[in-house]
Amino acid sequence: MRNATPQVRDDSxxxxxxxxxxxxxxxxxxxxxxxxxxxxxxxxxxxxxxEPPNIQVGPQHMAACWLAK
Ligand code: SF4
Numbered sequence: 001m002r003n004a005t006p007q008v009r010d011d012s013x014x015x016x017x018x019x020x021x022x023x024x025x026x027x028x029x030x031x032x033x034x035x036x037x038x039x040x041x042x043x044x045x046x047x048x049x050x051e052p053p054n055i056q057v058g059p060q061h062m063a064a065c066w067l068a069k
Contacts, residue, residue: 022038022039023039032048032051033046033048033049033050034051044066047066051064052064052068
Protein backbone atom coordinates (compact mmCIF):
# COMPACT_ATOMS: atom_id res chain seq x y z
CA MET A 1 0.00 0.00 0.00
CA ARG A 2 1.34 3.43 -0.94
CA ASN A 3 0.81 6.64 0.93
CA ALA A 4 1.58 10.31 0.36
CA THR A 5 4.06 10.72 3.18
CA PRO A 6 7.18 12.47 1.90
CA GLN A 7 10.42 10.61 2.40
CA VAL A 8 13.43 12.36 3.83
CA ARG A 9 16.43 11.86 1.60
CA ASP A 10 19.97 12.50 2.71
CA ASP A 11 21.45 14.84 0.09
CA SER A 12 24.43 15.88 2.19
CA UNK A 13 26.78 14.06 -0.20
CA UNK A 14 25.55 16.45 -2.94
CA UNK A 15 26.25 19.55 -0.90
CA UNK A 16 22.69 19.89 0.41
CA UNK A 17 20.29 22.62 -0.63
CA UNK A 18 21.61 25.98 -1.75
CA UNK A 19 19.84 28.87 -0.07
CA UNK A 20 19.44 31.83 -2.40
CA UNK A 21 20.01 35.30 -1.02
CA UNK A 22 17.67 38.22 -1.64
CA UNK A 23 13.93 38.42 -2.00
CA UNK A 24 11.50 37.24 -4.63
CA UNK A 25 10.55 40.33 -6.69
CA UNK A 26 7.04 41.72 -6.73
CA UNK A 27 4.95 40.43 -9.64
CA UNK A 28 3.90 44.05 -10.18
CA UNK A 29 7.52 45.22 -10.50
CA UNK A 30 9.51 42.53 -12.25
CA UNK A 31 13.15 43.39 -12.82
CA UNK A 32 14.37 44.17 -16.33
CA UNK A 33 16.18 41.36 -18.14
CA UNK A 34 16.09 37.93 -16.60
CA UNK A 35 13.57 37.99 -13.78
CA UNK A 36 15.87 35.85 -11.71
CA UNK A 37 18.98 38.03 -12.02
CA UNK A 38 18.75 39.77 -8.60
CA UNK A 39 19.06 36.37 -6.92
CA UNK A 40 21.15 34.44 -9.42
CA UNK A 41 24.75 33.75 -8.42
CA UNK A 42 25.69 33.41 -12.12
CA UNK A 43 24.15 36.67 -13.36
CA UNK A 44 26.21 38.85 -15.67
CA UNK A 45 25.56 42.13 -17.53
CA UNK A 46 23.40 40.67 -20.29
CA UNK A 47 21.10 39.11 -17.67
CA UNK A 48 20.34 42.58 -16.29
CA UNK A 49 19.47 44.01 -19.72
CA UNK A 50 17.84 41.32 -21.87
CA GLU A 51 15.25 38.68 -21.05
CA PRO A 52 16.52 35.28 -22.19
CA PRO A 53 14.29 33.34 -24.61
CA ASN A 54 12.87 29.93 -23.83
CA ILE A 55 14.98 27.31 -25.54
CA GLN A 56 14.55 23.58 -25.62
CA VAL A 57 17.34 21.81 -23.74
CA GLY A 58 15.81 18.33 -23.62
CA PRO A 59 12.89 16.29 -24.95
CA GLN A 60 10.43 17.93 -22.52
CA HIS A 61 12.68 20.48 -20.91
CA MET A 62 12.73 24.20 -21.64
CA ALA A 63 15.05 26.76 -20.09
CA ALA A 64 15.11 30.54 -20.12
CA CYS A 65 18.72 31.27 -19.30
CA TRP A 66 21.55 32.82 -21.31
CA LEU A 67 23.79 30.03 -20.05
CA ALA A 68 21.52 27.20 -21.20
CA LYS A 69 22.80 25.37 -24.23
S1 SF4 B 1 19.82 34.33 -17.58
FE1 SF4 B 1 20.59 32.55 -16.45
S2 SF4 B 1 22.55 33.23 -15.61
FE2 SF4 B 1 21.42 35.04 -16.19
S3 SF4 B 1 20.36 35.67 -14.32
FE3 SF4 B 1 18.96 34.42 -15.51
S4 SF4 B 1 19.21 32.36 -14.67
FE4 SF4 B 1 21.02 33.56 -14.03
